[in-house]
Amino acid sequence: MVTQNVAYTSLINKPGVTPVLTQAQVWEGLKLKVRRAQEFVPAITSCQVLSEETLPTGELQTTRQVELVPASGSAKSIKEVCVEYAPCRVVFQQEDGSTVMNVISKRPDGELLLSYIFEWRHPDVAEGSEKAAQLEAAHWEMAKVAVDSSIDSIRRFVAEGKIQ
Structure with missing residues (x-):
């Protein structure tokens, strides 16, 4: 089994890009992304909300089913439990522990x-294998695309007035 940890960060308001986004607008965008992921991440083709509940600690928890078509392989259906930690973090937990x-x-x-x-x-990929190296390269690329396309989508929704 191989576990790959990848992180990608991008500047939200790059020089010359408009409209300039506030933290509140980006947060609203991430909340929308929980429910309509296909509008933010190109690898996600559909997103169905299965349930929503407010946890005893006050956070909103959403269970959803997404259809994912990664560049490195065939389509997958993934069930995720998403918890929103306002105003700065969303955690998506998948059934396989990812x-x-x-x-x-x-x-x-x-x-x-x-x-x-x-x-x-x-779980089906050996550490140090060629498949592991291919997956890692694909994950790095997907991370970059996911972050940048999410920022672009949030900016578009702000420009269209869908996010205030």
Whole structure:
């Protein structure tokens, strides 16, 4: 079994890009992404919310089913439990133990960053194998695309007035 940990961070408001996004707008976008993931991540083709509940600690927990078509393989149906930790983090827990985190953070100068942190578990892949190397390369590329496309989608929704 191989477990691959990958993280990718991007500057949310790159020079010259408009509209400039606030942390509140990015947070609203991440909450929307929990329910409509296919509008944010190209590898996700559909997203169905199965249930929602407020945890005793106050966080919203959403269980969803997503259809994922990774560049490295065939389509997969994945059930995820998503917990929103306002105003900066969403954790996605998959049935196989894989975990994804979406985190909004700030640099010392106040610039906003968006990081996606992945822990991918592959029980059928041997550590050090060619398949493991291929998956790792694909995960790095998918992480970059996921972060950048999410920022682009949030910016588009703000420009269209769908996020205030």
